[in-house]
Amino acid sequence: MNIRKFVVSLFLLIQGYISFAQNEKPNVVFILIDDLGYGDLANYGHLIAKTPNIDKFAKQGIKFTNFYSPSPLCSPSRASMLTGRTPYRLGIQSWIPEGDNVYLRQHEITIANLLKNNGYQCFLSGKWHLNGGLNEKTHSQPQDAGFDKWTALHAFAIPNHKDPINFFEDGKPLGKIEGYSGTIVVDKAIQYLDERDKNKPFFLYLPMNEVHGQIASPSKYLKKYNKYIKEDIDLVNLKDNGPGEYYANITFMDSEIGRVLKYLDKNGLDKNTIVVFASDNGPVTSQWRKFYEINLNGSTGGFRGRKADLYDGGIHVPALMRFPSQIKPGLVSSEPIHGYDFFPTIFSMLNVPIPKDREIDGIDISPLFTEKPISRNKPLFWAFEMRPSDDPEGYFYAARDGDWKIITDFEVKKVKLFNLKKDRFEVNEVSKANPEIVNKLKTYILEMKKSIELDPLRPKDVSTPNMD
Amino acid sequence: MNIRKFVVSLFLLIQGYISFAQNEKPNVVFILIDDLGYGDLANYGHLIAKTPNIDKFAKQGIKFTNFYSPSPLCSPSRASMLTGRTPYRLGIQSWIPEGDNVYLRQHEITIANLLKNNGYQCFLSGKWHLNGGLNEKTHSQPQDAGFDKWTALHAFAIPNHKDPINFFEDGKPLGKIEGYSGTIVVDKAIQYLDERDKNKPFFLYLPMNEVHGQIASPSKYLKKYNKYIKEDIDLVNLKDNGPGEYYANITFMDSEIGRVLKYLDKNGLDKNTIVVFASDNGPVTSQWRKFYEINLNGSTGGFRGRKADLYDGGIHVPALMRFPSQIKPGLVSSEPIHGYDFFPTIFSMLNVPIPKDREIDGIDISPLFTEKPISRNKPLFWAFEMRPSDDPEGYFYAARDGDWKIITDFEVKKVKLFNLKKDRFEVNEVSKANPEIVNKLKTYILEMKKSIELDPLRPKDVSTPNMD
Numbered sequence: 001m002n003i004r005k006f007v008v009s010l011f012l013l014i015q016g017y018i019s020f021a022q023n024e025k026p027n028v029v030f031i032l033i034d035d036l037g038y039g040d041l042a043n044y045g046h047l048i049a050k051t052p053n054i055d056k057f058a059k060q061g062i063k064f065t066n067f068y069s070p071s072p073l074c075s076p077s078r079a080s081m082l083t084g085r086t087p088y089r090l091g092i093q094s095w096i097p098e099g100d101n102v103y104l105r106q107h108e109i110t111i112a113n114l115l116k117n118n119g120y121q122c123f124l125s126g127k128w129h130l131n132g133g134l135n136e137k138t139h140s141q142p143q144d145a146g147f148d149k150w151t152a153l154h155a156f157a158i159p160n161h162k163d164p165i166n167f168f169e170d171g172k173p174l175g176k177i178e179g180y181s182g183t184i185v186v187d188k189a190i191q192y193l194d195e196r197d198k199n200k201p202f203f204l205y206l207p208m209n210e211v212h213g214q215i216a217s218p219s220k221y222l223k224k225y226n227k228y229i230k231e232d233i234d235l236v237n238l239k240d241n242g243p244g245e246y247y248a249n250i251t252f253m254d255s256e257i258g259r260v261l262k263y264l265d266k267n268g269l270d271k272n273t274i275v276v277f278a279s280d281n282g283p284v285t286s287q288w289r290k291f292y293e294i295n296l297n298g299s300t301g302g303f304r305g306r307k308a309d310l311y312d313g314g315i316h317v318p319a320l321m322r323f324p325s326q327i328k329p330g331l332v333s334s335e336p337i338h339g340y341d342f343f344p345t346i347f348s349m350l351n352v353p354i355p356k357d358r359e360i361d362g363i364d365i366s367p368l369f370t371e372k373p374i375s376r377n378k379p380l381f382w383a384f385e386m387r388p389s390d391d392p393e394g395y396f397y398a399a400r401d402g403d404w405k406i407i408t409d410f411e412v413k414k415v416k417l418f419n420l421k422k423d424r425f426e427v428n429e430v431s432k433a434n435p436e437i438v439n440k441l442k443t444y445i446l447e448m449k450k451s452i453e454l455d456p457l458r459p460k461d462v463s464t465p466n467m468d
Numbered sequence: 469m470n471i472r473k474f475v476v477s478l479f480l481l482i483q484g485y486i487s488f489a490q491n492e493k494p495n496v497v498f499i500l501i502d503d504l505g506y507g508d509l510a511n512y513g514h515l516i517a518k519t520p521n522i523d524k525f526a527k528q529g530i531k532f533t534n535f536y537s538p539s540p541l542c543s544p545s546r547a548s549m550l551t552g553r554t555p556y557r558l559g560i561q562s563w564i565p566e567g568d569n570v571y572l573r574q575h576e577i578t579i580a581n582l583l584k585n586n587g588y589q590c591f592l593s594g595k596w597h598l599n600g601g602l603n604e605k606t607h608s609q610p611q612d613a614g615f616d617k618w619t620a621l622h623a624f625a626i627p628n629h630k631d632p633i634n635f636f637e638d639g640k641p642l643g644k645i646e647g648y649s650g651t652i653v654v655d656k657a658i659q660y661l662d663e664r665d666k667n668k669p670f671f672l673y674l675p676m677n678e679v680h681g682q683i684a685s686p687s688k689y690l691k692k693y694n695k696y697i698k699e700d701i702d703l704v705n706l707k708d709n710g711p712g713e714y715y716a717n718i719t720f721m722d723s724e725i726g727r728v729l730k731y732l733d734k735n736g737l738d739k740n741t742i743v744v745f746a747s748d749n750g751p752v753t754s755q756w757r758k759f760y761e762i763n764l765n766g767s768t769g770g771f772r773g774r775k776a777d778l779y780d781g782g783i784h785v786p787a788l789m790r791f792p793s794q795i796k797p798g799l800v801s802s803e804p805i806h807g808y809d810f811f812p813t814i815f816s817m818l819n820v821p822i823p824k825d826r827e828i829d830g831i832d833i834s835p836l837f838t839e840k841p842i843s844r845n846k847p848l849f850w851a852f853e854m855r856p857s858d859d860p861e862g863y864f865y866a867a868r869d870g871d872w873k874i875i876t877d878f879e880v881k882k883v884k885l886f887n888l889k890k891d892r893f894e895v896n897e898v899s900k901a902n903p904e905i906v907n908k909l910k911t912y913i914l915e916m917k918k919s920i921e922l923d924p925l926r927p928k929d930v931s932t933p934n935m936d
Contacts, residue, residue, distance in 0.1 A: 039708065047696050047710050228515050240507065240770025240893075242515050286767070287755045287774065287781075291895045295770070299754070302708025302763070306755065313755075425708075427759045 025201035026323065027273040028115065028346060029264070031257060032081070032205070034074065034127060034156075034212035036318060037283030039301025040250055044318050046299060048228065049247040053258030054320070057277060061322030062331040062369060068400070069281045070339040071384045072307055072314030074155065075102075075129050077280040077339060078207065082110040082130075082145070084343025084354065084362040088383035089452045091459035095387070096132060098154050103131035103139035105459055109355050111343060112146025115203045118352055123192040124150035125185045126207035134168040141171060151188045153209070156292060157181045160214035161249070180218055181209040182256040190263055206260065210253035211246065213284065213292040221248035221255070243286075243297035271324050274349055276342060279317035282307045289390065304426040308390055310382060310398040310407045311426050323349065327369040336400060338380045341365045358457055379441065381448055397445045404434075406441040412449070415442065493669035494791065495741040496583065496814060497732070499725060500549070500673070502542065502595060502624075502680035504786060505751030507769025508718055512786050514767060516696065517715040521726030522788070525745060529790030530799040530837060536868070537749045538807040539852045540775055540782030542623065543570075543597050545748040545807060546675065550578040550598075550613065552811025552822065552830040556851035557920045559927035563855070564597060566622050571599035571607035573927055577823050579811055580614025583671045586820055591660040592618035593653045594675035602636040609639065619656045621677070624760060625649045628682035629717070648686055649677040650724040658731050674728065678721035679714065681752065681760040689716035689723070711754075711765035739792050742817055744810060747785035750775045757858065772894040776858055778850060778866040778875045779894050791817065795837040804868055806848045809833045826925055847909065849916055865913045872902075874909040880917070883910065 039045055043055040043063070070080030075096040076087030083090065085108070096102045104110075112122040124147040131139035134154060142150040150170060157164035161181040167174040169188075177184055189206050196202050222229065228244030257277075264270045283298020285306045298306070305311030319337065321327055326349055340362035347354045348364040361381065367374050379401035386396075396410040403421035408414065417431035417438055431438045452458060507513055511523040511531070538548030543564040544555030551558065553576070564570045572578075580590040592615040599607035602622055610618040618638060625632035629649040635642040637656075645652055657674050664670050690697065696712030725745075732738045751766020753774045766774070773779030787805065789795055794817055808830035815822045816832040829849065835842050847869035854864075864878040871889035876882065885899035885906055899906045920926060 045698060045708065045710075047698065047712075230513060230515065240513065242513075244515075285754055286770075287753060288772065288893070288895065294893060294895060302754075304756065425756070425762060427756065427762060 024272075025119065026325075026350060027201050027269060028111070028120075028203045028276075028350075029260065029273055030081075030111070030203075030205050030276045030342070031260070031278075032078065032126075032207040033253065033277070033279045033318075034207070034209055035281060035283050035296075035298065035307055036211055036250075036253075036279035037285070037298040037300050037306075037313075038303055038316050038318060039299030040211070040283060041254075041318055045301055046250075048225070048243075049250040050224070051250060051254040053254045053261060054277065057257075057261060057275070057322060058320050060324070060329050061275070061320055061327045062333055064319040064321075064337050065332060065334045066336045067278065067317060067319035068315045068336065068338050068380060068382075069279060069317050071382060072281045072305075072309055073384060074127075074212075074280050076384055078127075079104050079108075079130055080361075081278070081280075081339040081342050082112070082205075083108050084340050084360040085358070086340060086361045086381055086383065086448075086452065088449075089359065089361070089455050089458055091462035092130070093383070093385040093462070094390075095155070096129060097387075098133050100132045101139075102462075103136070104145060105457070106140045106144050107457055108145075109358075110145045111346060112203055112205065114146070114347065114352065114354070115201075115350075116146040116148070118350070119200055120203045121149075121196050121200050122147045122203045122205070123189065123196075124152055124205045124207075125189040125192065126152060126205070127155065127209050127212075128152040128207070129155045134171070135173065143170070147205070149192055151185070156212050156214070157209050161209060161216035180216060180252065182252055183218075185209070186256045186259050189260060193263060193267075204260075207280075208253060208256070210256075211249045211283070211296070211298070213294065213296050215245060215249040215296065217245070217248040217252040221252040224248060224251060239295075241295045245295060246297040274321070274323040274346060276319075276321050276346070278319040278339065278342070280339075282309070282312075282314040282317060285313075302425060308386065310384075310395050312405075312420075312424070315382065315398075321369075323369075326366065328371070331369070331371070333368050335365070335368055335374065336380060337365055337368075338362060359451075359455060378448075379444055381445070383449065383452075397449070399441050399445055399448075401437075401441060401444070404437050404441065406431075406438065406445070408442065408445060412442055412445050417441075492740075493587065494793075494818060495669050495737060496579070496588075496671045496744070496818075497728065497741055498549075498579070498671075498673050498675075498744045498810075499728070499746075500546065500594075500675040501721065501745070501747045501786075502675070502677055503749060503751050503764075503766065503775055504679055504718075504721075504747035505753070505766040505768050505774075505781075506771055506784050506786060507767030508679070508751060509722075509786055513769055514718075516693070516711075517718040518692070519718060519722040521722045521729060522745065525725075525729060525743070525790060526788050528792070528797050529743070529788055529795045530801055532787040532789075532805050533800060533802045534804045535746065535785060535787035536783045536804065536806050536848060536850075537747060537785050539850060540749045540773075540777055541852060542595075542680075542748050544852055546595075547572050547576075547598055548829075549746070549748075549807040549810050550580070550673075551576050552808050552828040553826070554808060554829045554849055554851065554916075554920065556917075557827065557829070557923050557926055559930035560598070561851065561853040561930070562858075563623070564600060565855075566601050568600045569607075570930075571604070572613060573925070574608045574612050575925055576613075577826075578613040579814060580671055580673065582614070582815065582820065582822070583669075584614040584616070586818070587668055588671045589617075589664050589668050590615045590671045590673070591657065591664075592620055592673045592675075593657040593660065594620060594673070595623065595677050595680075596620040596675070597623045602639070603641065611638070615673070617660055619653070624680050624682070625677050628684045629677060630684035648684060648720065650721055651686075653677070654724045654727050657728060661731060661735075672728075675748075676721060676724070678724075679717045679751070679764070679766070681762065681764050683713060683717040683764065685713070685716040685720040689720040692716060692719060707763075709763045713763060714765040742789070742791040742814060744787075744789050744814070746787040746807065746810070748807075750777070750780075750782040750785060753781075770893060776854065778852075778863050780873075780888075780892070783850065783866075789837075791837075794834065796839070799837070799839070801836050803833070803836055803842065804848060805833055806830060827919075827923060846916075847912055849913070851917065851920075865917070867909050867913055867916075869909060869912070872905050872909065874899075874906065874913070876910065876913060880910055880913050885909075
């Protein structure tokens with residue numbers, strides 16, 4: 001055990017008292033969808049794609065209409081949601097290519113680490129993407145992040161969502177698995193739940209590979225959207241296949257989530273299980289930029305930009321929470337919420353104290369569940385680094401303070417300011433007319449940046465990003 | 469008459485012999501659609517929007533599947549199609565805001581100038597956008613470009629396509645006109661045709677305002693796409709209205725074009741009229757960048773990028789030509805064609821010589837009409853300047869040579885190379901693997917740039933673009 005691991009374990013030991021009776025502990029299920037856009041669900045306004053299971057879920061709890069993912073890219077967003085800390089603090093500033101030397105450090109405390117220490121069984125089935133590879137011995141792996149059992153792949157299913165070859169289970173490669181990724185990960189999740197110790201509460205983290213490219217869905221779903229499909233997907237001779245393939249994948253994803261929710265219902269777990277549903281970042285729209293983005297047709301629901309942009313199209317995504325005993329069904333909240341809020345909120349709901357030895361950027365938003373106000377002590381914050389292979393090169397920092405949103409370049413010199421109340425599509429850049437707001441938000445970003453770079457837990461070997 | 473005008477007139481006088489008997493001269497109709505994407509027409513693969521009139525037209529002549537507009541933006545593209553010269557040569561390097569001091573110089577020779585000098589009556593009804601304003605006395609106006617009668621607006625209908633207030637007729641403002649822009653310009657075009665001298669051939673230039681923002685269509689068309697419309701357009705409280713509004717505008721545009729084509733049929737003009745149909749640049753997709761782009765939902769048909777990009781999504785657009793006596797009906801050509809080819813091609817079809825005192829970048833593509841090969845003496849070329857208000861800042865030069873396409877920055881240093889045969893969606897940048905192709909195309913661009921900047925007709929007061 002290295003010193004960092006020891007520090008984490010010590011902390012967990014000290015604060016790990018039992019805060020409620022064993023048999024009353026609620027279970028937690030966190031369903032995270034990959035690249036799902038704000039406009040991609042029927043209950044968020046999609047005009048064609050059907051999502052009956054998620055629509056039903058949305059009515060059973062609280063629906064957020066101003067939820068923001070922690071980053072417009074996968075890895076930083078996932079790391080942040082699991083730790084309650086802004087991803088820049090974690091040293092995860094962009095998506096992590098396989099083989100890259102970036103990973104979630106072992107001294108970080110994830111939802112699973114903290115739940116495990118509180119007597120939970122923790123299961124992961126789906127996409128990890130928080131290190132350079134699931135066979136990378138020098139990087140932390142899902143078991144280090146608190147997962148007792150796990151089946152996962154790195155970033156996306158290879159060759160595509162059908163018959164993937166790159167899943168690992170508890171560190172061992174599984175080879176080719178027949179079937180579609182959504183079914184594979186839900187089968188495995190249900191198997192974990194079936195085989196669990198029924199005397200212990202559980203945490204199921206279900207980061208699905210849908211609707212990230214390269215999508216593939218069973219023909220049953222493709223048939224539903226036949227009208228919107230032009231040709232068979234053919235990645236050698238690239239073609240525009242129409243949006244139907246993507247709609248089918250949305251409905252397939254919804255259907256597989258339906259299986260998890262039905263499992264909870266049938267086993268009497270629905271009332272005692274906190275279920276979180278969210279997307280990790282905005283969608284790939286018809287403006288694809290990489291080979292695996294071809295033929296995706298996500299909808300930002302009108303927001304400007306797309307995945308990898310700091311405009312709302314890149315970070316303003318769907319999110320839902322359900323927990324009948326604490327969340328009034330049918331609530332819709334337009335309060336701006338950030339993905340790093342899940343960590344303190346879940347532990348507040350469980351009455352488990354969160355770490356005090358480190359900065360937690362998120363806040364407890366549970367007052368919203370009974371329609372009470374929340375007060376945030378600092379603006380919502382984003383920092384991310386575009387990889388050179390990403391295109392176009394994007395802006396780097398953003399903050400939202402009330403109705404104001406600022407986006408800045410790496411040097412925090414060039415800025416774009418929008419008033420989201422008057423202009424939710426970010427078309428009118430108003431920095432010149434609002435110098436005081438600009439100065440305040442620039443100062444905030446510079447201070448956050450400095451403070452984060454001095455965070456003692458921030459990896460020391462993370463280079464300062466260079467946008468050139 | 470200034471010296472430039474005199475030079476032009478002298479040229480026109482010298483070469484203006486009558487190349488065919490007066491009553492045999494074919495008429496010319498040039499229908500130019502604004503921001504229509506490659507995938508926006510049913511006959512180019514749109515899965516929802518109906519375009520029966522243009523679909524029928526496409527079967528009556530030749531359909532180009534590799535047609536490129538001269539620029540990914542309006543003004544340069546229009547100037548180039550009317551003159552046969554690359555827009556950089558004309559000093560029109562970006563779209564022209566109202567009040568800007570950029571305009572098509574009087575010494576340039578447009579299709580209308582040359583046709584007028586060959587005995588044609590020339591009419592314009594629609595969008596001009598080749599100067600800083602239709603009341604700008606120091607700029608050339610449609611009459612200087614050869615139009616005997618004209619009704620036009622600057623760039624787009626204000627406040628939107630319904631009841632526009634910014635049309636001018638022969639230099640006089642018309643005030644508010646009730647109705648939708650498409651109907652207004654087609655009514656005026658048909659009026660010009662009705663009132664024309666029947667003993668002379670005519671040229672009708674019909675640059676429609678559809679489907680550029682801010683779109684508005686009669687309710688009859690909106691109803692057809694009701695399923696794809698969420699809410700009424702409301703530009704104060706911006707909303708995502710769904711794509712139906714845009715589909716309605718496409719069908720409305722198609723319907724108005726149908727009226728022009730029916731006029732030709734009914735008056736026995738169809739056989740003796742060359743009809744050209746094209747788009748000036750790629751579409752605005754859901755990735756809008758400006759206030760007047762909100763809620764547009766154009767389709768590039770899968771091509772990467774959108775309007776204002778040098779990726780194919782910005783320049784690869786629909787184009788059709790019809791002329792029964794010279795163009796075999798039902799032809800489909802995948803030959804790469806450039807918008808500056810229309811000028812020499814139309815005059816070749818009319819057996820009228822084109823100016824020899826200036827560089828014409830386009831070539832005569834009429835051999836394609838009888839399925840014969842064409843040979844181009846230089847790669848297709850693009851140069852344009854992003855205005856600072858455009859976002860993101862784009863690449864500046866591009867060239868296509870056979871299957872290879874290069875896109876470069878302003879300094880012709882950073883490059884992107886694509887092989888369009890293998891990779892028509894431009895996802896695999898292959899410059900490193902093909903240094904010889906890169907060098908050849910970079911050299912070509914630098915030579916073109918130098919030669920254009922030395923073109924004696926290039927306006928001397930056009931600054932060298934600065935991308936900073």
